[in-house]
Amino acid sequence: MNCEQFVEQVTAFLDGVMDPASERRFVDHLAECDGCGRYLDQVRATVRTLGDLPPENLPPEARESLLAAFRRTDV
């Protein structure tokens, strides 16, 4: 495996869905290539930052009107 192939396998690796032979080639490459190690770390940092985006909130009026709609609905 070379670097150009490595970067296209990063998501499959992180999801743990590579077949064992490809995964071994991926890890072997990772062990020997600092550039790809850094690339993988940067993808991980990107994922972490995405998970850290501030939450959004429903406007309070919308929340109130939904609660009212729930109250009104009887079966």
Place this chain on the structure above:
Amino acid sequence: MELPGDEELVARLRARDEAAFALVLDSWSGGLLRLARSFVSTGESAAEVVQDTWLAVIKGIDGFEGRSSLKTWVFRILVNTAKRRGKREYRTIPASDLGPTVDPAKFGGPGDPFPGHWLEYPAPWPGPEHAALDGEVRAEVAAALADLPERQRVVLTLRDVEGYDSAEVCAILEISAANQRVLLHRARAFVRGRLDAYFTGGEVAP
């Protein structure tokens, strides 16, 4: 705040327990709103999609069959509500989504001593642990997210912003695992490229 299990939650919603409804409304509306925003352009129409979704949940809760988790069911209703507005197709991946995700010029060509290897290693970023805490970095990531093609944005929002696993995202969007991964892979590579340009002052290919 800990949500009760699905069985209890569904029973309470069916019994018109308003506290239970407020609980799911407050727990999931943020995620729904962000997902809605990845389909529609304005905050206002995103809020409308979320409201329509909850109204459909109120109406449909008695028919919920428990084949997925309650949360997945609710998110799927949102996706269908949002898609109906735009008539989008998610099942196929356009050819434009299948090329390399890192600029091939960054790797050695056939004539170079190490074909396919980095000509220059990716530049280091300042402390990745701190990066997640920095408001400016988050703003850059949010901007990159907004610039993604819609299908990539929807998948990235569900997987990495909301933290769903691959099986859940496939269930919500009704796409194959392979397509889900292609979209996620491209989207992550794009956002990583934008962060790289931000940290190292480089250009990013559109």
